[in-house]
Amino acid sequence: MIQIDINKKLHGANGEMDLCVRLDILQGDFIALAGQSGSGKTTLLRILAGLEDSNGTISVEGEIWQDGKSSLMPQKRKIGFVFQDYALFGNMSVEQNLLYVQKDRALASKLLELTQLSQLKDRMPSTLSGGQKQRVSLCRAMMNRPQLLLMDEPLSALDPTMRTKLQQEILALHKEFGTTTLMVSHDPSEIYRLAQRVVVLNWGKIINDGTPKDILLKTSGSAKFSFEGELLDIVQVDVIYVAIVAIGQQLVEVVVSDDEAKALEIGQSVSVSTKAFTPRLKRV
Amino acid sequence: MSYLVATVKQIESCENLHIVAFDYRGQTLRMMSLDLADAIAIGTKVKLTIKPSHIALAKNFEGELSCSNQLQTTIVSITNGELLSAIKLDFLGTLLESIVTLSSSQRMDLRVGEEIVALIKASELSIDEVIND
Numbered sequence: 507m508i509q510i511d512i513n514k515k516l517h518g519a520n521g522e523m524d525l526c527v528r529l530d531i532l533q534g535d536f537i538a539l540a541g542q543s544g545s546g547k548t549t550l551l552r553i554l555a556g557l558e559d560s561n562g563t564i565s566v567e568g569e570i571w572q573d574g575k576s577s578l579m580p581q582k583r584k585i586g587f588v589f590q591d592y593a594l595f596g597n598m599s600v601e602q603n604l605l606y607v608q609k610d611r612a613l614a615s616k617l618l619e620l621t622q623l624s625q626l627k628d629r630m631p632s633t634l635s636g637g638q639k640q641r642v643s644l645c646r647a648m649m650n651r652p653q654l655l656l657m658d659e660p661l662s663a664l665d666p667t668m669r670t671k672l673q674q675e676i677l678a679l680h681k682e683f684g685t686t687t688l689m690v691s692h693d694p695s696e697i698y699r700l701a702q703r704v705v706v707l708n709w710g711k712i713i714n715d716g717t718p719k720d721i722l723l724k725t726s727g728s729a730k731f732s733f734e735g736e737l738l739d740i741v742q743v744d745v746i747y748v749a750i751v752a753i754g755q756q757l758v759e760v761v762v763s764d765d766e767a768k769a770l771e772i773g774q775s776v777s778v779s780t781k782a783f784t785p786r787l788k789r790v
Numbered sequence: 791m792s793y794l795v796a797t798v799k800q801i802e803s804c805e806n807l808h809i810v811a812f813d814y815r816g817q818t819l820r821m822m823s824l825d826l827a828d829a830i831a832i833g834t835k836v837k838l839t840i841k842p843s844h845i846a847l848a849k850n851f852e853g854e855l856s857c858s859n860q861l862q863t864t865i866v867s868i869t870n871g872e873l874l875s876a877i878k879l880d881f882l883g884t885l886l887e888s889i890v891t892l893s894s895s896q897r898m899d900l901r902v903g904e905e906i907v908a909l910i911k912a913s914e915l916s917i918d919e920v921i922n923d
Contacts, residue, residue: 743804743805743806743807743824744804744805744807746807748806748824759824761824783841783843784841784843784844786791786839786841786916
């Protein structure tokens, strides 16, 4: 069990904010940390890693990492940290990057094999692709067999195919090492694939905590097919109205009635939903 | 999903709203739609599609119904689950599927081989693809 009960005053872009998090995490769990930027996700990871101070306590499997009196040094905490921008040592080869953490050649070789990097072990980071760099960074994070693996949007700079591949490797490593993992992510498909639990932070507080399906399936009533978008226009056609809504990178049209059209305002955030029985699913 | 291959025989329009009539083996089907693909014109052959949960059934029905599509079909099979009933229908050589509640299916005492009217609102019929041949 990992028990977190911390608070810290933050001075963010949106003014002063109290980061106040109480969270119990079971060993071996994979938790996705979601929430808008500036909600305190990265700071929470940095506090867990010991890179930032805070008030309160952190205990990991009975070991106190931080309490009111003292704080364990970052290098004494059994953590692995994967950053979005890889943060590899540019003057060291792939293998040296791993061995810098722990002089354990057997483990390094096992990790490189698991992530299909064995043939690249003597290469310098600058000669690697983004996906390869992030794999090295992931391997390096596993070198001290972390009790807690912290990942801050590790895949957001990668293309979708590479992302899916790395998601599988992350999951494989998480299981192989029995690590407890906390990953910041905004990608619903990633969260659904990897995490057993999603914790949503907003303005420094936990506002939602549950299974990916419960949190991500945005539904109301019996609608199971629901998206949020911006209402761009409402056009009258014959006796009906057609609402044009921007959802993500796409525009959709929805037929609405006279009364519905009158109650809506252009520019509003709206949810577009229907029951699970209605939409059609087709390969593209 | 149920599919039907039909030919466009009439298009009525009001701005970007359209009612398209299709010919399927001498029967007329009607579809309500917003903007149509450019390829859709009189004579275009299309594959139409209907969700099974959008096909209602009527037996010995008398009176007027607003449903634009009232198809004379024959029941080919009935598969009953715990709550739902999946009924396969033959419509002039094409197989359609209707999913209704088991209680409706039992109340109507549906039997294989029976003639039954399949009801589809024009707003629930859609074009799956244009068939080029």
